[in-house]
Amino acid sequence: MKKHRLIPILLLKNGWLVQSKEFSRHQNLGNPTTAVQRISEWGSDELIYLDISKNEEYDIRRNDQNYPNRQSFLEIIEDVSKVTFMPITVGGKIEKLEDIEKRLKLGADKISINTKSLNDIGFIEKSSREFGSQCIVVSVDVKISDNNYFVYDHRHSCLTKLNVLNFSKEVENMGAGEILLNSVDRDGLGSGYDIKLLNLIANHVKIPVIACGGVGEWHHFQEALENTKVDAVAAANIFHFRDQSVYLAKKYLYETNMQVRKPDLLSIN
């Protein structure tokens, strides 16, 4: 039987792992490679790695955590793929086909495209033709305005005029393999997923939808799996503050009879 995936999302800003709240405040959580190794050992199903830096500067001056941080995002991907034998989706600053190729060569399996899809939707078609639909995840950020769901442009911190359902159907037609659906309003609040939004999209597209935004308790994952057709449930912040978090979340879902993989702790070395 096919299992639902539980996916931790790691946000990287200028080389550091950060926590995000309503897409604006970012708190530093430390070294990204160590975090990935930990999450891998907790038996994660998959991993999404997003570079949310707005510039290319990597902050190498900070050493308040007792180790220098000298890695570029690409070096991080390379390191990570040597120690984690699970699927890795990588996103952030994808502008050209070569950006995708470079990341795949370093060990990424899927590429998440966000801002680029807003101003050049044809890029989704081009990239899925070149690398296969299975490789292209379109990340859609959503914000409510006047009781309607609109696509949000996080790079320019503004709302677009794009209707979320129409946009989702369009990226599906263009050959996207998955949609990572993220509620900006729920980001970092811990009050649960926007179930209405998940249903709106998952009921009307045929490609897998990954739910994101708002998880504060394990049962929020369960709520989405029980009440919507999403294929996978993702979260960022909740996985960082608790030892064995992914394992514990999986255990909770397994014990409440959700269709997930049996929880397992792996030893990497």
Place this chain on the structure above:
Amino acid sequence: MVKVCILDYGSGNVRSVYNLVSFLGYDVIVSNERIEIESATHIILPGVGSFGAAMGKITTQIPLKVLKFEVFNNKKLFLGICVGMQVLMEKGYEHGEHDGLGWIPGTVEKLQVENLPLPHIGWNDIIIKQDSDLFTDLGDIKDFYFVHSYAIKTDDSYILTETNYGSNFYSSIKKDNIYAVQFHPEKSQKAGQKLIQNFLAIS
């Protein structure tokens, strides 16, 4: 002494397969050079993406005569992964009709999934149809990572495992010294590592 050659035609998962085999401590190289293919004991053909695109690159970048001689005459152990499995068939029907390598009789067709999402992405079980060294000591962990929209159709006698997604499809096959899997062992954590170790233990 096991010596692994991973064929390289620009497929996205070459690096991951290399990382795993090397992590497990084997002598491994990524190469299409005749000398490496000839001196290997085990050959792996990885693959992701679409059938036609993969075949286009395979026929231009891999010395197929040499490879075929090693696999068919010298009986080298061979493992095809995902699209590396699919191209072993005679024909593929993703974005039009394409010729495959035709090493194993059969075709590659779209999964019949009714209302389920496509691509089939995620962890799914294998149902063992025929005992094989490939699945020795897997224990109760029988789920592997899949990501595909197409699957092979071939003669029942080659089937090692099936997997269910909307309907049953063939998730692994074997014909003599040729093994092939639709899932990604290089992304399947413990189960994948065990499967690769099992394949490399076959002599």
